[in-house]
Amino acid sequence: MRKLIMFLLIAAMAVIGACSQDQPDKNDDFVLVKGGTFKNNQSNYADKKEALSNFYIGKYEVTQKEWVEVMGSNPSAFKGDLLPVEMVSWYDVVEYCNQRSIQEGLNPYYNIDKVKKDANNRNDNDNIKWTVTINEGANGYRLPTEAEWEYAAGGGQNSKGYIYSGSNNADEVAWYWKNAGDKYLSGDWNWPIIESNQNKTKSIGTRKPNELGIYDMSGNVREWCWDWHGELGSPSGSFRIVKGGGWIGDVTNNEISFRGKFDPNGFGPDQGFRVVRGEI
Numbered sequence: 001m002r003k004l005i006m007f008l009l010i011a012a013m014a015v016i017g018a019c020s021q022d023q024p025d026k027n028d029d030f031v032l033v034k035g036g037t038f039k040n041n042q043s044n045y046a047d048k049k050e051a052l053s054n055f056y057i058g059k060y061e062v063t064q065k066e067w068v069e070v071m072g073s074n075p076s077a078f079k080g081d082l083l084p085v086e087m088v089s090w091y092d093v094v095e096y097c098n099q100r101s102i103q104e105g106l107n108p109y110y111n112i113d114k115v116k117k118d119a120n121n122r123n124d125n126d127n128i129k130w131t132v133t134i135n136e137g138a139n140g141y142r143l144p145t146e147a148e149w150e151y152a153a154g155g156g157q158n159s160k161g162y163i164y165s166g167s168n169n170a171d172e173v174a175w176y177w178k179n180a181g182d183k184y185l186s187g188d189w190n191w192p193i194i195e196s197n198q199n200k201t202k203s204i205g206t207r208k209p210n211e212l213g214i215y216d217m218s219g220n221v222r223e224w225c226w227d228w229h230g231e232l233g234s235p236s237g238s239f240r241i242v243k244g245g246g247w248i249g250d251v252t253n254n255e256i257s258f259r260g261k262f263d264p265n266g267f268g269p270d271q272g273f274r275v276v277r278g279e280i
Contacts, residue, residue, distance in 0.1 A: 040154030058274035060204040077269035082203040084272040090264040101140025109142040123238040155211030165217035166210030174219025180247035218254035221272030229261035246270030
């Protein structure tokens with residue numbers, strides 16, 4: 001009888017171990033990024049002499065499971081718990097940040113006024129234009145600034161100067177138009193070929209991490225940042241910045257320095273995000 005019990009315990013532990021390999025450890029979802037000046041010369045901020053403070057960034061893009069736990073429904077085009085959430089606008093994700101903060105007993109980072117139109121928003125396609133400001137000193141979740149995103153993607157103080165986040169070979173670290181489907185594609189970017197190749201998002205953390213142990217900062221889904229698109233540090237504009245490229249995009253979109261832009265109210269099957277918190 002004792003042998004049977006021991007056998008069942010070992011079997012149960014094996015099952016638990018196998019399951020834990022299928023999904024990231026919830027206690028290990030964030031990476032502490034030590035502050036400092038930019039070491040990666042590929043970054044747009046390399047010559048700015050800008051020093052960042054310490055911050056925590058999501059090791060992975062926000063998953064559909066995490067989104068549903070906070071928001072209650074799944075907007076994504078490609079369904080799967082460990083796939084990154086997509087089809088989310090900039091407004092959706094700042095609201096997620098606040099709701100997740102509240103759910104976890106943290107102070108929401110954003111003040112969201114859904115009535116007052118943002119005077120800085122010059123986007124004619126954006127019919128939402130909420131006024132979103134920062135709650136200084138709040139410890140809740142937020143979007144990275146573009147500088148924080150590039151600093152983390154570029155390896156922070158551990159940077160090896162890679163073009164992409166973690167490698168000079170995009171196929172090692174990124175899911176993009178050539179490798180995100182049934183077979184590896186060649187030639188020039190071509191949407192009909194991409195579509196027929198069944199390209200789509202991939203489970204988080206299945207490519208090589210970068211120097212800081214962060215996954216998918218190149219490829220899989222484009223990631224929203226806080227900033228307006230324009231001159232570095234521009235206070236206003238028509239588009240919000242997206243970084244990192246996605247499963248649809250060309251390989252150049254995966255470069256750390258690539259500055260994408262998107263309507264704040266826009267969304268698509270390659271548009272997701274990851275979250276940041278100040279040093280806890």
